[in-house]
Amino acid sequence: MKNSQTNPKPVGKALFLWLSTISLILLMIGVTALWYFISPRLHEFNEAFPFILLTGLRIFFLLLVIGSILVLFTAIFERNFIIAKFAAHMFIRIMYPVCVFLGPLIGIPEERIGESFVRVNDTFIRSLRKKFDPKETLVLLPHCLQDTSCTVRITVDPSNCKRCMRCDIGKVLDICDEYGVDVSIATGGTLARRIIIDKRPKVIIAVACYRDLVSGIRDAYPIMTLGVFNLRPNGPCINTHVNINILRKALESVVKRPVSSFENN
Numbered sequence: 001m002k003n004s005q006t007n008p009k010p011v012g013k014a015l016f017l018w019l020s021t022i023s024l025i026l027l028m029i030g031v032t033a034l035w036y037f038i039s040p041r042l043h044e045f046n047e048a049f050p051f052i053l054l055t056g057l058r059i060f061f062l063l064l065v066i067g068s069i070l071v072l073f074t075a076i077f078e079r080n081f082i083i084a085k086f087a088a089h090m091f092i093r094i095m096y097p098v099c100v101f102l103g104p105l106i107g108i109p110e111e112r113i114g115e116s117f118v119r120v121n122d123t124f125i126r127s128l129r130k131k132f133d134p135k136e137t138l139v140l141l142p143h144c145l146q147d148t149s150c151t152v153r154i155t156v157d158p159s160n161c162k163r164c165m166r167c168d169i170g171k172v173l174d175i176c177d178e179y180g181v182d183v184s185i186a187t188g189g190t191l192a193r194r195i196i197i198d199k200r201p202k203v204i205i206a207v208a209c210y211r212d213l214v215s216g217i218r219d220a221y222p223i224m225t226l227g228v229f230n231l232r233p234n235g236p237c238i239n240t241h242v243n244i245n246i247l248r249k250a251l252e253s254v255v256k257r258p259v260s261s262f263e264n265n
């Protein structure tokens with residue numbers, strides 16, 4: 001089946017958690033070895049400087065270790081552990097680039113690391129158990145979801161979609177109407193960033209491939225971004241699809257359900 005070729009077996013969050021733990025240990029060993037070689041020269045330079053540098057490094061590593069333990073607890077138990085947000089920050093900013101550097105050296109492709117990272121990031125958001133107002137939520141879609149034969153200009157205004165259901169845009173708009181959340185369609189990272197700056201959401205549910213999700217999550221931080229992988233039965237960037245059930249679950253996990261007109265009466 002074509003789909004299975006372009007969307008291989010999903011990667012869980014364990015890969016990124018293992019890799020980041022190994023990366024952290026290797027990073028500490030590397031920096032300690034470096035310290036061992038350069039410290040005699042630093043002493044010649046200034047007596048106090050090595051002490052200040054070593055103290056700074058110890059504090060940095062201590063925070064990194066505490067952060068990693070909190071992230072592991074958050075990811076495993078799906079509960080928010082005290083400074084888990086801070087730990088998530090460290091993982092997004094520090095551990096991801098380290099993992100992406102080290103992973104391929106031990107034969108793990110960047111794509112699998114990125115996919116696993118997106119799942120760990122989702123765990124952080126879900127573990128906060130926070131529901132946002134629909135008005136604070138943005139569903140961000142890639143333009144490649146639109147059927148290539150469709151001539152409607154949906155990037156300017158998604159409501160231009162006729163909902164003929166030839167592609168998944170119509171289904172996504174239906175479900176977003178149900179939740180009362182705003183939808184935007186971006187043709188690339190630059191436009192996506194501009195949409196986020198203009199709309200200032202508190203939480204984003206982004207549909208994209210792993211590469212765009214990873215860069216989106218890192219660029220949008222501290223705005224929380226829940227990732228939904230698109231399906232690519234026709235290859236990347238052309239007539240892609242999204243699993244509507246997964247999108248619904250993502251909406252359910254972070255958006256307050258609007259009170260229906262039926263309940264109001």
Ligand code: SF4
Nearest residue numbers: 150161162164167170
């Ligand atoms: S649902 Fe129909 S009208 Fe809407 S974008 Fe897809 S093909 Fe075009």
